[in-house]
Amino acid sequence: xxxxxxxxxxxxxxxxxxxxxxxxxxxxxxxxxxxxxxxxxxxxxxxxxxxxxxxxxxxxxxxxxxxxxxxxxxxxxxxxxxxxxxxxxxxxxxxxxxxxxxxxxxxxxxxxxxxxxxxxxxxxxxxxxxxxxxxxxxxxxxxxxxxxxxxxxxxxxxxxxxxxxxxxxxxxxxxxxxxxxxxxxxxxxxxxxxxxxxxxxxxxxxxxxxxxxxxxxxxxxxxxxxxxxxxxxxxxxxxxxxxxxxxxxxxxxxxxxxxxxxxxxxxxxxxxxxxxxxxxxx
Numbered sequence: 001x002x003x004x005x006x007x008x009x010x011x012x013x014x015x016x017x018x019x020x021x022x023x024x025x026x027x028x029x030x031x032x033x034x035x036x037x038x039x040x041x042x043x044x045x046x047x048x049x050x051x052x053x054x055x056x057x058x059x060x061x062x063x064x065x066x067x068x069x070x071x072x073x074x075x076x077x078x079x080x081x082x083x084x085x086x087x088x089x090x091x092x093x094x095x096x097x098x099x100x101x102x103x104x105x106x107x108x109x110x111x112x113x114x115x116x117x118x119x120x121x122x123x124x125x126x127x128x129x130x131x132x133x134x135x136x137x138x139x140x141x142x143x144x145x146x147x148x149x150x151x152x153x154x155x156x157x158x159x160x161x162x163x164x165x166x167x168x169x170x171x172x173x174x175x176x177x178x179x180x181x182x183x184x185x186x187x188x189x190x191x192x193x194x195x196x197x198x199x200x201x202x203x204x205x206x207x208x209x210x211x212x213x214x215x216x217x218x219x220x221x222x223x224x225x226x227x228x229x230x231x232x233x234x235x236x237x238x239x240x241x242x243x244x245x246x247x248x249x250x251x252x253x254x255x256x257x258x259x260x261x262x263x264x265x266x267x268x269x270x271x272x273x274x275x276x277x278x279x280x281x282x
């Protein structure tokens with residue numbers, strides 16, 4: 001007899017998802033392969049998710065809901081599952097980010113996570129976590145869903161110009177990422193500004209930071225080091241960093257000027273031109 005791996009549903013969101021998937025699949029009198037055939041995946045993948053060896057995607061969850069008629073159960077659960085894949089030290093910040101009504105961030109090295117493309121995120125996360133790329137990328141893409149809500153947070157982003165020039169992935173990845181930034185130029189709730197090299201010394205030279213504002217809770221300041229995050233509601237810190245952020249915004253290019261710089265870097269550094277013989281060259 002085949003021994004079925006028993007999960008403890010209370011162990012983690014992933015274990016709970018797997019146990020519920022198995023329970024509801026069996027209630028529908030479907031074998032793993034049969035369910036896989038219905039939702040266009042292998043029975044092996046269904047089995048791996050049922051035993052918490054593989055992290056489900058949102059697409060998988062939506063297909064399962066449709067196949068089993070579960071009224072969105074797995075589409076709701078997958079958000080918790082993907083959030084649990086974030087680093088433990090980052091989860092508290094991600095939860096507060098999702099609740100914020102106003103997000104102001106200065107990034108001196110990387111594109112802010114909410115604006116990253118999948119390719120950019122994949123290249124970044126693959127450096128230190130090559131064995132967990134898929135689930136970590138899925139978790140980052142899930143985090144971005146707050147921008148798709150009916151009432152999304154207002155997001156103001158100031159990027160150091162170095163972010164545009166630091167090649168992450170390859171030229172195609174960077175071209176796609178800068179194109180993504182340009183897509184937000186006319187977005188009603190997202191503002192992207194670039195702090196140019198020419199500004200010289202500035203108040204953000206100590207590093208990246210983010211300010212979160214809420215309707216009914218105190219403001220929060222967040223900054224992180226290599227493997228930890230620091231979040232505080234200390235009023236003096238909030239006051240100083242709020243003034244610092246205002247200075248960064250005033251020194252940064254306007255949104256129109258920033259878009260022009262992004263477009264120029266995208267073409268000059270990551271663009272392609274056609275050679276006389278019709279070949280594409282760098």
